[in-house]
Amino acid sequence: MEVIITEQILTTDGIPLKESLKKAERNNKIRAFFLVFPLLIFIIITFVVPIGDMMLRSVDDSQINTVYEKTFEEYKKWDKSKDELPPESVYKALFLEIAYGDKLQLGRALTRMNYSKSGWKSLIKKTQRGIKKIVKSGEEPLSYKQTLIDINENWADPTFWYAMGQMINKQTSIYYWNAIDRTFDQDQNVVMQNEDRRVYVSTWIKTFKVSIYVTFFCLLLGFPVAHLLASLPLRYSNILMIFVLLPFWTSLLVRTTAWIVMLQQNGVINDVLVWLGILSDDGRIQMVYNQTGTIIAMTQILLPFMILPLYSVMKVIPKSHMRAAQNLGAKPTIAFIRVYLPQTIPGMSAGGLLVFVLAIGYFITPELVGGKDGQLIGHWIAYHLKTTLNWGLCSALGAILLGIMLILYWLYNKIVGIDNIKLG
Amino acid sequence: MNNNIESFVKFEKIDKSYDGEILVVKNLNLNIDKSEFVTMLGPSGSGKTTTLMMLAGFETPTNGEIYLDNQPISKIPPYEREIGMVFQNYALFPHMTVNENLSFPLEVRKKSKSDIENRVKKALDMVELGDFGNRFPAQLSGGQQQRVALARALVFEPRLVLMDEPLGALDKNLREQMQYEIKHIHERIGITVVYVTHDQSEALTMSNRIAVFNDGVIQQLSTPDILYEKPENSFVAQFIGENNRMTGTIKEIEGDFCLVDLDGGGIVKAMKINVNSVGEKTQLSVRPERVVLKEESSADVNTFNGTVKELIYLGDHIRARLNVCNNEEFIVKIPNEGNINIEEGSNINVSWDAKDIRALDFN
Numbered sequence: 001m002e003v004i005i006t007e008q009i010l011t012t013d014g015i016p017l018k019e020s021l022k023k024a025e026r027n028n029k030i031r032a033f034f035l036v037f038p039l040l041i042f043i044i045i046t047f048v049v050p051i052g053d054m055m056l057r058s059v060d061d062s063q064i065n066t067v068y069e070k071t072f073e074e075y076k077k078w079d080k081s082k083d084e085l086p087p088e089s090v091y092k093a094l095f096l097e098i099a100y101g102d103k104l105q106l107g108r109a110l111t112r113m114n115y116s117k118s119g120w121k122s123l124i125k126k127t128q129r130g131i132k133k134i135v136k137s138g139e140e141p142l143s144y145k146q147t148l149i150d151i152n153e154n155w156a157d158p159t160f161w162y163a164m165g166q167m168i169n170k171q172t173s174i175y176y177w178n179a180i181d182r183t184f185d186q187d188q189n190v191v192m193q194n195e196d197r198r199v200y201v202s203t204w205i206k207t208f209k210v211s212i213y214v215t216f217f218c219l220l221l222g223f224p225v226a227h228l229l230a231s232l233p234l235r236y237s238n239i240l241m242i243f244v245l246l247p248f249w250t251s252l253l254v255r256t257t258a259w260i261v262m263l264q265q266n267g268v269i270n271d272v273l274v275w276l277g278i279l280s281d282d283g284r285i286q287m288v289y290n291q292t293g294t295i296i297a298m299t300q301i302l303l304p305f306m307i308l309p310l311y312s313v314m315k316v317i318p319k320s321h322m323r324a325a326q327n328l329g330a331k332p333t334i335a336f337i338r339v340y341l342p343q344t345i346p347g348m349s350a351g352g353l354l355v356f357v358l359a360i361g362y363f364i365t366p367e368l369v370g371g372k373d374g375q376l377i378g379h380w381i382a383y384h385l386k387t388t389l390n391w392g393l394c395s396a397l398g399a400i401l402l403g404i405m406l407i408l409y410w411l412y413n414k415i416v417g418i419d420n421i422k423l424g
Numbered sequence: 425m426n427n428n429i430e431s432f433v434k435f436e437k438i439d440k441s442y443d444g445e446i447l448v449v450k451n452l453n454l455n456i457d458k459s460e461f462v463t464m465l466g467p468s469g470s471g472k473t474t475t476l477m478m479l480a481g482f483e484t485p486t487n488g489e490i491y492l493d494n495q496p497i498s499k500i501p502p503y504e505r506e507i508g509m510v511f512q513n514y515a516l517f518p519h520m521t522v523n524e525n526l527s528f529p530l531e532v533r534k535k536s537k538s539d540i541e542n543r544v545k546k547a548l549d550m551v552e553l554g555d556f557g558n559r560f561p562a563q564l565s566g567g568q569q570q571r572v573a574l575a576r577a578l579v580f581e582p583r584l585v586l587m588d589e590p591l592g593a594l595d596k597n598l599r600e601q602m603q604y605e606i607k608h609i610h611e612r613i614g615i616t617v618v619y620v621t622h623d624q625s626e627a628l629t630m631s632n633r634i635a636v637f638n639d640g641v642i643q644q645l646s647t648p649d650i651l652y653e654k655p656e657n658s659f660v661a662q663f664i665g666e667n668n669r670m671t672g673t674i675k676e677i678e679g680d681f682c683l684v685d686l687d688g689g690g691i692v693k694a695m696k697i698n699v700n701s702v703g704e705k706t707q708l709s710v711r712p713e714r715v716v717l718k719e720e721s722s723a724d725v726n727t728f729n730g731t732v733k734e735l736i737y738l739g740d741h742i743r744a745r746l747n748v749c750n751n752e753e754f755i756v757k758i759p760n761e762g763n764i765n766i767e768e769g770s771n772i773n774v775s776w777d778a779k780d781i782r783a784l785d786f787n
Contacts (some may be wrong), residue, residue, distance in 0.1 A: 030502070032724060055639035323482055325501045328529035335503075342519045 034321070051402070058395035061172040065110040071097055072168040086161055091144040097132045098124070099152070102384040111389065115174060117163035118186065123154045162186035175396035177182035180204070187300045200380065200397075207376040210294055210366075217292035217299040218355045219348060226305075226310035226347070244307050252301065256368045259297040289371025297369045302358055306351035313347030357405050377401065431455035432616055433479070433584065438488035440474055440640075448474050450640040456618065463619040463627040466637030467663070470725050472620045475637075476586050479618065481505050492601045493583065494761040508577035510590040510713040516561040522548070522572050523557040523563050544559075549608065567598045574606065578615070578760070591626065603629045624664050627659055628652070634658050657698060658784040660711040666753050668715070670708040671786065682783055684708060688750030693725050698785050705786035712755040713726040714780040717766070718773040726774035730754060732768050748774055 009017040023235065065072060072091035078086040106128070113120035130151030134141060141147040150156040166174060166184050177183055177190055181198040185191045192198070225244065229237045247255060262268045265284045273279040287293055318338065325335035364377035371377070381397050384390040412418065433456040440449040455751035477483040479490060480687045481502030499503060515523055530632040535543075536712040537666045548554050551571035561569055570590060577585050587606075591599045595649065607630045610617050616695045621627055627634045628648040636659070644651060644660045652678045655661035672684040675691065682696040684706055692708060726754070730746035741757045742764055748754040756774060758764055768774060 318513065318515060320511045320513060320515040323480075323502070323516060324509070324511055325517075325528070326501075326534065327480060327505075327509045328576070329503050329506070330528070330532045331503055333533055339517050343517075391771065 016148050037249075054395045054398050057391055058175050058399045059173065060168045060392065061112070061173045064103070064167050065107045065170050067101055067105045068094070068097055068167075072164075075168055084158055085145070085156065088143065088145050091148050091155070095131060095141070095148060096142045098128055099135050099316065100140070112392075113163075115178065115291040115390070115392075116166045117160065119154065120160070120163070123152055126152050127155075151158055151207070159186050162188075162243065168321060171248075175392040176400070178393050179396045179400055184357060200377075203375065203377050203380060206373075207360055208293070210291065210374075210376060213295050213354050214298045214302060214359045215306075215352050215356045218296070218303050221299070222303055222310055222351065223308035223344075223348075226307045226314055229307070229311045229315075230314035243302055247301065248304060252364055253368075255301060256297055256365050258294070259369055260288055263296065288369050289374070291370070291374045293369040293371065294366045294376070297365050298359055298362060301365060302355045302377060305354045305358060309350040310344065310355065313344055313350075317343050343375035345416065349412065353408065357408065360403055360404065363404055432458040432460075432493060433618070434491040435479075436474070436489050436491065438475070438485045439473070440478060440483065441486050447486075448640050448662055449485075450530045450641075452642065453542045454635060454642065454645065456616060458616055459605075459614045461619065461630055461632045462615045463621060463631040463634045464637055465596065465621060465624060465627040465634050465663075467622060470637040471640040472635075473588060474623075476618060476620050478586055479584075480507055480509050483551060488623045490735070492769050498684065506580075508580065508582035508585040508587070510570075510577045510587040512572045512589045512592060514561075514573035514590075515563065516572055518561055520665070521558050521560055525561070526557075526576050526579050527550075527574060529576065530639065533580060543579055544623070547575040550578070551575045553607075566594050567602065570594060570602060571605075572610070578609075578613070582615075584618065584653045587617065589621055590619075591621075591623075599626070600629075600746055606630060628664075638662060638663070655782065655784070658707045658709065658787055661782065661784060666755060668710045668712060668751070670710075670714055670749065671749055672706060672708060673708055674702050674704045674783070677702060681704075681778055686749050689747075690728060690749045692781060694781040694783040695779060697782045699783050706783045707786050708781055708783055710776055710781040712757045715774050715776050717756065717758060718775050720773070724775065726781070727773055727777055729775050730772055732770050732772060735768055745776065746772070 011020045012015055013055050015021075015129060037296055042367050056225070067230065071090060074090040074093045075086060084233070085120055110121050127148065130148075134147065141301070145155075154160055156383060165187065165188060166172065174184065178193075179200055181193045181201045182190050225240075230241055232240065260267070265286060267288070268288065270284045271281065274281055274284065279285065287296065321343070322332075322335055324334060325339040330338065351407070360376075362376060363382060366374050366376045367379060367382070372377070381394050384394045409418075427628065433454075435452050435454040438449055438452040439447055441447050448469075452471075452475060454462075454475075464475060466472045466712075474483060478485050479492075481497070481500065485498060489498055490508075491497065491504070502704055515778075517528070520528065523544055525545055527540050529542040532542060544557070545554070548557060550763040551574055552572055553568060553575070556568065556572075557565065561572065564572065570593075573590065577587075591602050594602060597638075603626055606617075610630070619627075619630065628651075632647060633645060633647055634651055640660050644656045646654075647697045652665050653658065655664065661667050663751040668693070670686055670688065672686040672692065674682055675685045676698060680696055681693055682699065684692045684694055685693060686708075727749050730748035732746055733752065734743055734745040736745075741759050741761065744756045744758060744766070745752075746754045746756060754774075758766075
């Protein structure tokens, strides 16, 4: 019998091996895809879309562009170096768009305009009334420019026209600058906000400070607990574990309110201290409605997130290591520092990252116990979301928060390595 | 035994209990000489590891005192005892390289940098791992880790080295190879070794003396050959090597020998070891290789007729399971001299010397 030698490897049936393999694997691949499909859709709907929408919103400036479409078109033709004020065509377009534009959209655009320069709101409102009269009277203005300036002299103020320049693009970075207390001046340069409007940078710093404190205290308090959990016999450690997890099963509101009861000036802790004679009755310490309260309450609430990763790492460190270190001549403290501690680093860093990331975006607890100086950045996000409806700024603050987390994650991966993380 | 000054390690009336109810070590007295290799051998739960841990300082004796070099050491913490130890799972520090692991005991002793380097190199060369200094323990095989652990226990020149089942995690071939290696290192540097194992062949291979533990008590402390040849009680006979057991009652005592009436029928003449009086129950022990096959039957003493139940070919010898005196588990090792012609089911005569069968306590 003749044997045909080919380069291709064939299966017993004579089909090329690669083709046969592909065929065999195809069904599995399709099945796998359909199994993951619902989850994929879920993730897209609940994660990718909202976060993407938030990111877009933080730079989006299209609403005002639809309202003043013609005006902005004409505005772009204005040569600022030649004329001090825009040409007649810009005034005409503006007049017509205010006169015949959708009232609701105009109103919405007002809020946006005020971010670029305060005074827009009243200017437009007054102009709207003036134009209304003129339209009613039926006569067509000879010079739209003069008419508008007659209605309100601010239309002769170039600073308003310069401020309009910030809005003519469909994207804007103003929200991001606002989120760090900066804004544009009339020449579109980035400058500091007015002193009385600078709140975000200090809040960002405070957010970081509180998060670092909380992470540090969680580590300080969580380490011994985790160590105890890992070294006790199982039946005791199970009971202790319930105490660690108990806060998870209690409403966040209940826990936070409990802290108010504990910490307030006529609260349990102050009462006890006064009763013990450590404090005088007038010397009661203010422990809640300030940064201290925020730190205390957040530490307690986030503690389990530190303990659990630490515990899972400590549990697998053999007890013989400490013994070996001592046997080799190291005193218990040195054995602990040089042999035990380095092996807990994956747990410490995982817990630290987890607590820090949760702390930096924390809202409810600082809101309730933070008082005036214990508010974190989450407070401003909620404030703009609900009160001022400045969703652009909201989104920018949120996006910055997201960016910080991604940077932290990247740093963590660089320094510790993400494979080293151990969450349980 | 009578001279305190000579023994390097001395356990004196040691009792140990963890819960106040059960003694895991009972009245332990043990002397170990300098440069000796002593193995504590016993089944799990026999108290051998506890004894070792007391010597290392991780457990405190409930009663009694341990002397090292004539010093009581109960009050000395483990890190000041200058005792090296190889742990069961090596306990190498995973975040340190081999070099760092070996430097650790020297660094905590504040040795100079060049001294540390020298000693680490010497120790690594000793276990033939000179090129592995920069690896992490996880990058080494089990046998290599074992050697690193050994080097680490020796690098600071301890007064004494303890080993807690150090070869337990290795496969059979490697285990045998390491046994010889440890034995040779011991011979070369002449350090005192206390070794714990439950593997009798390991103990027999390496030790100068073996202490057989059971139930918290040393059953017999002796050199390997005496332990095998002359077990003093039925536990030791049973635990070390293979052993044919027969039970019976003492019928007559004549000097060093006694006549035993077997439960399965027949009378055996045996060495009298730890039986005292006529009428006592006894357990007889004879090694399979001391039993000889005889073709023709005779009425000699200690000769019995048996049926071959099973033959297992093992190359150098053949293992035959016989029914002798109604004992179905009677094993005979027949050396393979090229002329074995017995078959399963055939009748055969077995016999042994009265010196080779020992009348021990009954349990």
